[in-house]
Amino acid sequence: MGACSGSNKNERRRLRLFLAGGIAAALVLTAGCSSSGGGSSNGSSHEVHLTYALWDPVQEVGYKQSIALFEKSHPGISVTVEQIPYQNYEAKLTSEFVSGSGPDVFWVNTPFLAQFEQASVMLNLAPLIKKYNVDMSIYRPALVALHSHDGAIYGLPKDWDTEGIFYDKAYFAAHHIQVPASLTWNPVNGGSFLTLAKEATIDKNGNNALSPKFNPNAIATYGVSIVNQPDIGYGPFLASDGVPVFQQASLAAGVKCSCYPDSVTFDNPAGIASLQFLMNLSLKYHVAPPASEYGSNAAASTNQDVTLFSAGKVAMDVEGDWFTDTIASSAKFPFGILPIPTGPDGRWSFTNGLIDAINAHTPNQAAAWELEQWLGSATSESLMGSGGYVWPGIASADSTFLNYWKAKGVDVSPFLDEAQNSANVETLPVAPEAGQVITSLSQDLGPAWLGQEPAAAAVATAAKDADAELQHPSQ
Amino acid sequence: MTRLESRAHAVRSGRPRHRGAKAGQGGGTHAGRSGFRAFLTAVPFLTPSFFGVIMFLVVPVVVLFVLSFMNWNLLSPATLAGFNNYINIFRFDDASHSLTVTLYYVVLNIPLQTVLALAMAVMLNRKLPAMGLYRVLFVAPYLSTPVAMAVIWYWVFDPKLGAVNALLAHVGISGPQWLSSNALAMPVVALVNIWQYVGYNMLFFLAGLQAIPKQLYEAAEIDGAGPFRQFFKISLPLLNSTMLFVLVTGVIGSFQVFDTLYVLTQGGPGNTTEVLNLKIYQVAFTDFRLGEAAAMSVLLFAVILAFTIGQFLFFRNRTTYEYSA
Numbered sequence: 001m002g003a004c005s006g007s008n009k010n011e012r013r014r015l016r017l018f019l020a021g022g023i024a025a026a027l028v029l030t031a032g033c034s035s036s037g038g039g040s041s042n043g044s045s046h047e048v049h050l051t052y053a054l055w056d057p058v059q060e061v062g063y064k065q066s067i068a069l070f071e072k073s074h075p076g077i078s079v080t081v082e083q084i085p086y087q088n089y090e091a092k093l094t095s096e097f098v099s100g101s102g103p104d105v106f107w108v109n110t111p112f113l114a115q116f117e118q119a120s121v122m123l124n125l126a127p128l129i130k131k132y133n134v135d136m137s138i139y140r141p142a143l144v145a146l147h148s149h150d151g152a153i154y155g156l157p158k159d160w161d162t163e164g165i166f167y168d169k170a171y172f173a174a175h176h177i178q179v180p181a182s183l184t185w186n187p188v189n190g191g192s193f194l195t196l197a198k199e200a201t202i203d204k205n206g207n208n209a210l211s212p213k214f215n216p217n218a219i220a221t222y223g224v225s226i227v228n229q230p231d232i233g234y235g236p237f238l239a240s241d242g243v244p245v246f247q248q249a250s251l252a253a254g255v256k257c258s259c260y261p262d263s264v265t266f267d268n269p270a271g272i273a274s275l276q277f278l279m280n281l282s283l284k285y286h287v288a289p290p291a292s293e294y295g296s297n298a299a300a301s302t303n304q305d306v307t308l309f310s311a312g313k314v315a316m317d318v319e320g321d322w323f324t325d326t327i328a329s330s331a332k333f334p335f336g337i338l339p340i341p342t343g344p345d346g347r348w349s350f351t352n353g354l355i356d357a358i359n360a361h362t363p364n365q366a367a368a369w370e371l372e373q374w375l376g377s378a379t380s381e382s383l384m385g386s387g388g389y390v391w392p393g394i395a396s397a398d399s400t401f402l403n404y405w406k407a408k409g410v411d412v413s414p415f416l417d418e419a420q421n422s423a424n425v426e427t428l429p430v431a432p433e434a435g436q437v438i439t440s441l442s443q444d445l446g447p448a449w450l451g452q453e454p455a456a457a458a459v460a461t462a463a464k465d466a467d468a469e470l471q472h473p474s475q
Numbered sequence: 476m477t478r479l480e481s482r483a484h485a486v487r488s489g490r491p492r493h494r495g496a497k498a499g500q501g502g503g504t505h506a507g508r509s510g511f512r513a514f515l516t517a518v519p520f521l522t523p524s525f526f527g528v529i530m531f532l533v534v535p536v537v538v539l540f541v542l543s544f545m546n547w548n549l550l551s552p553a554t555l556a557g558f559n560n561y562i563n564i565f566r567f568d569d570a571s572h573s574l575t576v577t578l579y580y581v582v583l584n585i586p587l588q589t590v591l592a593l594a595m596a597v598m599l600n601r602k603l604p605a606m607g608l609y610r611v612l613f614v615a616p617y618l619s620t621p622v623a624m625a626v627i628w629y630w631v632f633d634p635k636l637g638a639v640n641a642l643l644a645h646v647g648i649s650g651p652q653w654l655s656s657n658a659l660a661m662p663v664v665a666l667v668n669i670w671q672y673v674g675y676n677m678l679f680f681l682a683g684l685q686a687i688p689k690q691l692y693e694a695a696e697i698d699g700a701g702p703f704r705q706f707f708k709i710s711l712p713l714l715n716s717t718m719l720f721v722l723v724t725g726v727i728g729s730f731q732v733f734d735t736l737y738v739l740t741q742g743g744p745g746n747t748t749e750v751l752n753l754k755i756y757q758v759a760f761t762d763f764r765l766g767e768a769a770a771m772s773v774l775l776f777a778v779i780l781a782f783t784i785g786q787f788l789f790f791r792n793r794t795t796y797e798y799s800a
Contacts, residue, residue, distance in 0.1 A: 094763065289635065292652035
C-alpha cells in the first residue's frame with residue numbers, strides 16, 4: 001500500500017460518515033412510520049370509508065352483493081369487507097381493538113359476546129334504536145333477548161341457525177332405506193335413531209348393522225357422524241334428555257339461554273348416560289366412524305365431518321345448517337335434512353344467532369349506524385336468505401331461505417321447525433370465559449370419545465375444569 | 476518449535492501473526508483516539524441494525540418480563556399481579572404438565588435427529604455421482620413451509636384415509652389411530668419434525684466433515700485404524716464445534732415447537748401433546764390471560780437458558796476451533 005495523503009482520507013471518511021448517517025436516519029424514520037389502521041375517515045374528502053369484519057367465506061359472497069346495493073344508495077360511504085378465518089377471528093379482532101384500528105362493524109358470535117361487552121368495544125344501540133324508531137318486533141324475540149343485557153342492546157340480529165341431520169338421499173334410495181319423517185332416541189336402546197343408523201351402516205359384504213352377518217371390521221359406509229362439540233354434536237341430544245350442557249337462565253320474552261352460567265349442568269347420571277350412548281355409536285354400535293377421524297379430540301376443528309359426509313363415507317351427519325351451502329357444493333349426491341331426534345324430554349335444539357355490532361370507538365359512528373341499519377333491514381336479510389346463505393334474523397324473511405333450497409331440491413323446513421319450538425332451545429354460552437370453557441370441554445371429553453376412558457370419568461374432569469373456568473375471574 | 480507449530484500455537488492463543496501490522500488509520504501512537512473515531516464511523520452503519528434489534532427484540536422481551544407480573548386481557552387496562560401469575564400457571568394452567576411434555580418431545584426429537592443427520596453427512600461425504608442431487612433432496616423438507624408439510628402429514632397419518640395405514644393394510648396389519656393415540660401421537664410429531672430438519676442439520680455436519688484435513692485420515696490408516704476408529708477418534712472429536720452448534724440450535728428449536736403440533740394434534744389427544752409453547756398461545760389468545768402467558772414464556776426462557784448453558788459448559792473444553800495440519 002502506498003502512502004496516502006491524510007487530508008484526502010479524512011475527506012472521504014467524512015463523506016462516508018455523512019452518507020451513512022443520512023441512510024441511517026432515513027431508515028429509522030421510514031421504519032418508524034407505519035401505515036395507520038383501517039377505519040379512519042378521510043377528513044378532507046367527502047367519502048367515508050368503513051371496514052366490515054366477518055369470518056364465513058361462503059356468506060361473504062352474499063354480503064358483498066348486499067353491500068354493493070348499500071353503497072349505491074349511500075354514495076358517500078364505501079365499505080371494505082375483511083374476512084378473518086373463525087379460528088383467529090376473536091384474537092385478531094381483539095388485537096385490532098387494542099391497537100385502535102378495529103373494524104367499524106363486525107360479526108359477533110355468542111361465545112365472545114360477553115367478553116366484548118365487558119371490554120366495552122361494542123356500541124350500545126338502544127339510544128339509536130329509540131331515536132330512529134327501529135322496529136325491533138320484526139326480529140325473532142329470542143335473538144333480541146340473547147344480545148341484550150341490562151337494558152343495552154348490541155346489534156340488530158342478522159341471522160339464526162340450528163342443527164339437523166343431513167342425509168345422503170341417493171345412498172338411502174340405493175339401499176332401500178325408508179326415510180322417516182321424524183326420529184326418536186333414548187340413552188337405553190337408541191330409539192328409531194339408532195335403528196336408522198344401523199340400517200345405514202353397511203359393511204363390505206353388503207350387510208347392514210342390523211344383520212347378524214355384519215362385520216364391524218370391514219365397514220364400507222358408516223351410518224352417522226357425530227362430533228365432540230356442544231352445538232353440532234352432543235348438545236342437542238343431551239338437552240332433549242333433559243340435560244342442558246350449561247346452567248340455564250331466563251331471559252325476557254320467556255326465552256331461556258346459557259347466559260353467565262356458574263357451572264355446567266351435565267355432570268349427572270342422565271348426562272353421563274346420554275354422552276356414553278353417543279360415544280358408543282362409534283365404540284360399541286359401530287354405526288359412527290372412529291372418533292379419531294375428527295381430529296385429536298374428536299372435535300372436528302377442520303370440519304372433518306363435513307368432508308367425510310360429502311365424500312360419501314358417512315350416510316348421515318349431525319350438523320349445523322350453516323353448512324348447507326358447503327355441502328351442496330362439495331357433495332356429488334342429492335341430500336336431505338332430518339330433524340334432530342326427539343328425546344325422552346321432548347324436542348330441543350341448540351340455536352344460535354349472530355349480530356352485527358358497531359365498534360364503540362369508531363370515528364364514523366353515523367355511517368356505521370347506516371350500515372348497521374342496512375344489514376339488519378328486510379332488503380339485506382332477504383337477499384342473504386334468498387341466496388341460500390343463512391336463515392335471516394327477521395322472522396318473516398325465513399321463506400327466502402326455504403324457497404331457495406326448495407328450488408334446489410333440498411327441504412330445509414326441519415331446521416325451521418326446530419326454531420319454532422323456541423321454548424325448547426339452548427344457546428351457546430354467553431360468558432366472558434365462554435371460549436375457554438368450550439375449548440376445555442372439548443379437551444377433557446376427547447379421551448372418552450376416543451374410547452380411552454369411560455364417559456363418567458371424562459365428564460367429572462370436564463365439569464371440574466369448566467366450573468373452575470367459569471368461576472375463575474378472568475384477568 | 477517448527478514454523479508450522481508456532482503458527483498453530485499463535486492461532487490457538489489468538490495473537491496476531493505478524494507484528495507491526497497496520498493497526499488502524501491513526502497509527503500506533505494515537506491508538507485510543509483512533510479507536511474512538513473508528514467507533515464513531517461505525518455508529519451510523521450500526522444504527523439501523525440496532526434499531527431493529529432494540530425495537531423487535533429487546534423491547535418486546537422487557538415488556539414480556541414486566542407483563543408476567545401483571546394481569547391483562549388485552550382489552551382492559553393491565554393491573555399489577557405480583558407473583559400470582561407464576562403461582563397460577565402451575566395451579567390453573569398445568570404448566571408442569573406442559574413442561575414435562577415438552578421435555579419428552581425434546582428427548583424424542585434431538586438425539587435421533589442428530590444421529591441421523593450425522594450418519595447422512597458421513598454417507599454423503601464422498602465423491603459419488605449425483606451427490607449434489609442427493610444433498611438437495613435431503614434438504615428439500617427444510618425448504619418447505621412447516622405448516623403446509625404438517626397438513627399433508629396429518630392426512631398421511633389419518634387412520635382411515637391415510638397412506639400409512641393403507642400400506643400397513645396391504646401387509647395385513649391394522650394400523651393404529653396414530654394421532655389420536657396417547658402413546659403414538661408425540662412420536663409421530665417428533666418424526667415429522669425430524670423429517671423436516673434432519674437435512675438442514677446434515678448440511679452443517681457435512682461442512683464440518685469436509686473441513687477435516689484428509690491427511691489426518693491418511694495418517695490414521697497408515698497407523699492401522701479402521702473406518703469406525705477413524706470416525707470415533709478423528710471425525711467425532713473434530714466435529715465438536717459443529718455438534719455444539721447443531722445441538723444448541725436444535726434443542727432451542729425443539730423447546731419452541733409450535734406449528735407442527737398446532738396442525739397435527741392441537742395438543743391432543745386430551746392434553747398429551749400440549750407443549751409449553753402451544754399452551755402459551757392458548758392461554759394468551761384463547762383465554763386472554765396475557766399475564767399468565769407471559770409468566771409461562773419466562774419459564775420457557777429459563778429452561779432453555781439452563782439447557783444452553785449446560786451444553787456450552789459440557790463442550791467448553793472439548794471444542795477445537797483450529798488445528799495445524
